[in-house]
Amino acid sequence: GLAGDDDFSIKLSADGSTWVEAAKLSPGDALLTTGNVTGTVSATPSATSALFETATNANGSYTRFADGTQMCWKNDFVAAGSSAGVWTFPAPFVDAGAAVTATARGAFARFITVTGVTASAAVLNTYTQDGGTELPDTHIVAIGRWF
Numbered sequence: 068g069l070a071g072d073d074d075f076s077i078k079l080s081a082d083g084s085t086w087v088e089a090a091k092l093s094p095g096d097a098l099l100t101t102g103n104v105t106g107t108v109s110a111t112p113s114a115t116s117a118l119f120e121t122a123t124n125a126n127g128s129y130t131r132f133a134d135g136t137q138m139c140w141k142n143d144f145v146a147a148g149s150s151a152g153v154w155t156f157p158a159p160f161v162d163a164g165a166a167v168t169a170t171a172r173g174a175f176a177r178f179i180t181v182t183g184v185t186a187s188a189a190v191l192n193t194y195t196q197d198g199g200t201e202l203p204d205t206h207i208v209a210i211g212r213w214f
Contacts, residue, residue, distance in 0.1 A: 108133050110214040126157040127207070137165075137213040144169075144191070144205045151192045154207055159187045165211030172204045179205060 077090040106117035108131045121130040127141030139156045156165075167189045169179040176196040183190035191205065 110135070122157070124157050126155045129156070129158040131158065131213050135161075135212045135214045137211055139165075139209040141207050144207050150194075151190060152205075153183075153188050153190050155188045156209060158213065160209070160211040161214055162186050162212070165189075165209045167207065167209040169205050169207045172206065184209075 073094060075092045076088050078086040079089045080086045103115060103117045105119060105121065108118070108120045109116035112133060116133065119130055119132045121128065123129075127139055127144075129137060129139040131137045137158065137160060139158060141154060141157070144152065144154055163185050165184060165186075167181045167184055169181055169191050171177045171179050171193065177193055180192045180194070181189050182192060189207075189209065191207070193205075
């Protein structure tokens with residue numbers, strides 16, 4: 068800025084002595100600042116809504132993006148003593164259209180299927196070569212829309 072002004076301005080002059088402000092950008096005019104890159108996203112964008120929001124709770128972690136995309140994940144999901152477990156998403160999706168995948172970890176050969184996906188949860192089933200009945204240490208990811 069000029070003359071004690073914090074605004075960014077572009078000034079033009081035809082004669083070098085008389086100046087006209089052609090463009091001006093004030094700090095409060097910016098839609099994207101370092102203060103609103105992360106925070107709370109909104110389905111209706113505004114000057115105060117963030118680009119993405121991320122949080123963690125007992126059900127895992129999630130990131131919501133301003134374009135409506137949402138990713139949820141949980142490491143070390145275990146349903147002890149059962150071949151099935153219900154994962155409640157750490158943040159709900161807008162509908163049952165989320166893509167959910169799971170990876171089993173451990174020493175035994177096993178595979179996991181995902182069934183019963185809703186806007187708020189998914190059912191995981193395990194099948195093992197050794198006939199075990201425990202849903203192993205599992206990493207789960209779901210990607211869908213939050214609006």
